[in-house]
Amino acid sequence: MHEMSLCRSLFRIIEQNANDYNCQQVNSITLVIGELSSVDIEALKFAFTICQKQQSLTYNATLYIKAIEPWSHCRQCDHEFRPDSRFSPCPQCATLNVELLQGDEFSIQSMEAE
């Protein structure tokens, strides 16, 4: 997807929070990315390295990524399982009527700044 424009959204959030907490320098940023989210992590890391150099606030910030394991629930037989993809059928009853409980997150958890 648009990792560059996603990065711009990310940096807007960072700047807003840095402003609120009177921070001049961000040392690290921790993102939460589900294993089944549509974000391409390598492309995001690359876009991050470009975006961070655009201002002194984030110039030397380290990016940490916490991966979230996917977990699905079968609406038919109530079984919970770890899916290979968003559309993996239930291993117990083979239905496709499943919902993803976690694993497609894309959020900023926290940042360390001074």
Added chain:
Amino acid sequence: MCGVCGCSETHNEHRHEHNHDHDHEYGQQKLVTIEQDIMAENNQYAAYNRGYLNARRIRSFNLVSSPGAGKTCLLVKTIEALQSKHTVSVIEGDQETERDADKIRPTKAATVQINTGKTCHLDAHRVGHALEQLDPPTDSVLFVENVGNLVCPAMFDLGENHRVVLVSVTEGDDKPIKYPSMFEKASLLVITKNDLCPYVDFDSERCRQYAYEVNPYLTIVETSTYQPNGLQPWLQWLENQLDPHYNATAS
């Protein structure tokens, strides 16, 4: 300045609330807890659009597809069929030109064209501005024709009631499993250009099966703008969505 459309973000209703609730200080460095979804910004604009449309009792449909699946043609014929009973407004999205809006305008439906430039999808912020320009009346119908693209528009909620995805028979019946994100969030799949079936290798049943794998709740219709009554299943589905009694029982 807004990095999405270049407008100045001074309208306060677009400001988002901060989710963070505390910070720790160690030495001079602080740990700031943020816990904010990165798509939150678009989702907020989408929620604003949804509220705006609901307040005016406007039923809205976001048409998405690959380029060339027949969105504009379907839209022109649809407006012609609906206009005697409903007031229709249209938001058109393309990278460049007003060509699609120019095709819609002869129908007399109020139309605004958004040119996204380098961006390959509509987003809720741009749609919000278009709504301000359009000022659609209460109890009317809004169609948003998204930029032709089966990938990126899937991630951007515009605030619509229904996402309608089009696949033409010339494209291949495996589109749903190749581009699952778009089909997962759709209410309706319209398989278009069925008059061309004799000339292409498209298995409608296989396409339906692939679509149900990705979204078991999808409704699927087949259309042709070149056959008599070729739009009937689509128009019937639309009338159901526009019928307040149908919605009252269905929800």
